[in-house]
Amino acid sequence: MPQHCTPEDLSLAALGEPLSPDDAAHLSGCTACTAEVAGLRRSVEALAIPEFAAPGAPVAPPAHVWAAIAAATGIEAASEAPSAAPAAAPEPAAPLAEVRQLRPRRSRLLLAAAAAGVVGIGIGAAAVALGDRDDDGSTVALASAELDPLGGNDASGQAEVVERPDGSRVLRLELDADAPDEGYLEVWLIDSDVVGMVPVGVVSAGTEELVLPPDIDVGQFPIVDVSVEPLDGDPTHSGVSIARGQLA
C-alpha cells in the first residue's frame, strides 16, 4: 500500500490544483484520501463561484441607486451625487493570449487578470520611447531592472531587455546568486498583479542572454523574477523567488 497523500496536498486537490503524478495515482485508488478531498471540496464548491470572484469588470449603477442611499442615510445635503459612477472601467481584455495558462481551471483567473492587468502597458510604452541605441548602433536597450533579494536570500543582479538588429529581443541578465542546493534557477516575466507569468529560461549565476517570446509585451509583464524550481516535472512557478525587480 503506497503512502497516503499529505493533508496539505489533499487540500490543494480539493481546491482543484493538480497533484504530483505519484499523489494523483494514489488518490485515484484510495477511498480514504478520495473521501477526504470530497469532504474538503464542499466549501470550495460553495464559495469559489464566478459570482463571488473579484476583481471583475465594474458596472456603473444607475443614478437612482445613489439617490436612494443618500435619502436613506439623510446625507444628500452633505455631498452632491457622485458623478455618474466609475465610467473608468479597466480597459477590457488586454491581450492575454501570450500568457501561458497555468492551470486548467484558471479561466476565471484570466478574466480577473484581464480586468486588472492594465497597469503595465504604460510602462512598456515608456520603455520603448526611452530606448537607447548602443554606441555601435547594433542593439537597443528597451528597459532595465535592478534585481533585489527576496525572502532572506542574498541573490541580486541586473536585467535588461535589449533589441537586437534583427528585431528579436533578449533579456540580458547579470545574476549574483548561489547555486541552489536542489533544483535549478528559472527566470520569469510576471505581470503587475503577480498573477500571469511567462517563463523565459533556466539560468545560473553570471551573465546570460535569454531570447524572449517574439510577441511578448514586456510592459504587461514588467516584473523580472528569479525562482528556485525543484526537478518535479511541474512547469509552474514554485513560489520560491530569490530575486526580483521591475523593468522600467
Next chain:
Amino acid sequence: MTGVLDRPTAPPRPSPRTRATRVEFVANDVVPLRGATSEPDDAEVGRRFVAGDEAALALAYQRWSGQVHGMAVRAFGPGPDAEDVTQQVFLSAWTGRAGYRPEAGPLPAWLVGVCRHKIADTWAKRDRQRRLTEAAAAEAGSRPAPSARPLDTAVADRVLLLDELDRIDQPQRGIIELAFFEDLTHAQIAVRTGLPLGTVKSHIRRTLERLRSRLEVDGAAALHA
C-alpha cells in the same frame, strides 16, 4: 554595484521592502476607480468612512460602486435585483461601519465581502420563497411533493461559510480568499503575499478543515429546518 565605491563602507544590505513589486499582503484586489489626484487616497477614505464622515460614503460610492454593482449584475443580471443588492451593500456598510477594521484590509475589499453576503442572502431568500411556493402548489395537488425537489444545500452553505470566513483572522483569511475568489494556486499566493510556500499550504489546510467543521456542525439541513 557602482554605489559601493562612493561609500566609505558598504553597510550590510538591509533587504529592502520598497521594491516596486507587490509582495505585501493583499486581502483582496479590487480595481480602484480613482477620481482626481488631489482627492484623499483609499486608506484615507477608509479612515473617514469608519469615523462616520458622510463625504467618505459618497467617495466610497464613487470609487467602488462599480465593483460592487458589477458583482451584483453578474449574480442577478442588470435590473432591480442587482440595484437592490448594491444599495443594500452601501447602506449596510454605512450603518455597520464600526465592524470595518482597516488593519484587516482595504475598504473596497470589505465592501466586496459585504456584497458577497448580500448576494448569498438574496439567493437564500429566493430559495425559501421557491420552496414555499412549491409546497403550496403540492398542497393544492398540482405538483409533486416538495420532497421530490431537495433544497439547494449550496445556497444555505454559502450563507454559513461566508459567516465563518468573517471569523477567520489574517493572514489565513486573505490566503483562502485569494484561492477562492481570485482563483490563485498556492504557489501564486506565495508569490503574491511573500509568505513561504509551506506556510501558505498549512494555512489553506487549516482553513478548509475549519470550514468543513462548520458545515458539519451547522450544515444546510439545520439551517433550513
